[in-house]
Amino acid sequence: MAIGIKSTASFLKTLFLFGKSDIPAAALPTIAVALVLTGLPGIPAFATGILWLEIHLLAFQIKNQIDGIDEDRVAKPYRPLPAGRLSLQTAKQLYYTFFVLMLLIGALTKTLTCTLTYTAMILAYNEGRLAEFPLSKNILAAGGLICYCWGVTVIFDQGLPLHGYKLLAVTLLGAIFATTGHASDFRDRTADALMGRKTIPLLLPPRLARWSLAVLIALWTAGLMCLWQPPVLASITFTMLAVWTLVGFVASHDEKDDRKSYVLYGFWLLSSNLLPIFARSRGLLV
Numbered sequence: 443m444a445i446g447i448k449s450t451a452s453f454l455k456t457l458f459l460f461g462k463s464d465i466p467a468a469a470l471p472t473i474a475v476a477l478v479l480t481g482l483p484g485i486p487a488f489a490t491g492i493l494w495l496e497i498h499l500l501a502f503q504i505k506n507q508i509d510g511i512d513e514d515r516v517a518k519p520y521r522p523l524p525a526g527r528l529s530l531q532t533a534k535q536l537y538y539t540f541f542v543l544m545l546l547i548g549a550l551t552k553t554l555t556c557t558l559t560y561t562a563m564i565l566a567y568n569e570g571r572l573a574e575f576p577l578s579k580n581i582l583a584a585g586g587l588i589c590y591c592w593g594v595t596v597i598f599d600q601g602l603p604l605h606g607y608k609l610l611a612v613t614l615l616g617a618i619f620a621t622t623g624h625a626s627d628f629r630d631r632t633a634d635a636l637m638g639r640k641t642i643p644l645l646l647p648p649r650l651a652r653w654s655l656a657v658l659i660a661l662w663t664a665g666l667m668c669l670w671q672p673p674v675l676a677s678i679t680f681t682m683l684a685v686w687t688l689v690g691f692v693a694s695h696d697e698k699d700d701r702k703s704y705v706l707y708g709f710w711l712l713s714s715n716l717l718p719i720f721a722r723s724r725g726l727l728v
Contacts, residue, residue: 471715476595551597557589576642618714621658
């Protein structure tokens with residue numbers, strides 16, 4: 443029995459390591475958006491939504507890390523494959539398993555349209571190799587984030603479709619990520635250069651890449667506050683977080699500092715997803 447518990451714990455840790463990088467930039471923003479748009483769901487709906495999200499995230503990440511094992515040996519050696527926690531063949535079997543589970547839970551939760559849309563996107567991203575091009579990579583990544591929010595929001599909302607301000611909030615999340623999501627690429631420049639990837643931080647002059655990101659973060663911050671009209675204290679807090687984030691990216695070009703700045707970016711993105719709660723308080727999210 444002790445061996446079984448140890449084996450289960452090891453397997454769960456492996457899954458956690460596959461999805462660890464998604465927590466600040468995908469999982470937390472998705473859950474935040476769904477809760478803001480629907481309110482607190484019942485325990486069964488909440489658990490189902492989290493399970494749906496994790497299955498979809500892992501179906502993408504496992505395949506992505508199978509294809510990027512050489513890069514991960516350089517930049518992220520803690521991940522399951524470079525760390526030797528499982529073989530490449532086992533990882534492929536795990537990918538197929540989660541792919542099937544993804545379609546199954548999509549059918550069971552009446553989110554199959556969302557799941558099929560997401561499936562097409564991750565196939566284009568990984569198997570179609572569109573992740574090699576900055577524009578298509580950002581668009582598909584944003585589309586994936588929209589699908590996460592779409593599916594979880596519908597599950598939390600007892601199957602009600604997205605509409606009105608709820609649809610606007612989810613669409614804006616995708617637009618924000620499409621235009622600023624390359625913040626994640628600054629921390630991986632060495633590995634991306636080794637793999638021959640064409641990311642925005644490598645294609646643009648360093649100062650232009652960083653300052654353009656800073657300007658986009660500033661513009662989104664101002665625009666979101668105008669749209670959702672948060673109270674003064676929330677506006678000040680959100681603005682300070684944006685400034686902290688963009689200063690981090692322009693003040694240092696070191697990849698170690700970029701990793702810290704990316705964490706700040708994740709919290710800024712999360713905060714931007716909380717702003718619709720003020721529209722909800724005015725009765726607009728119905």
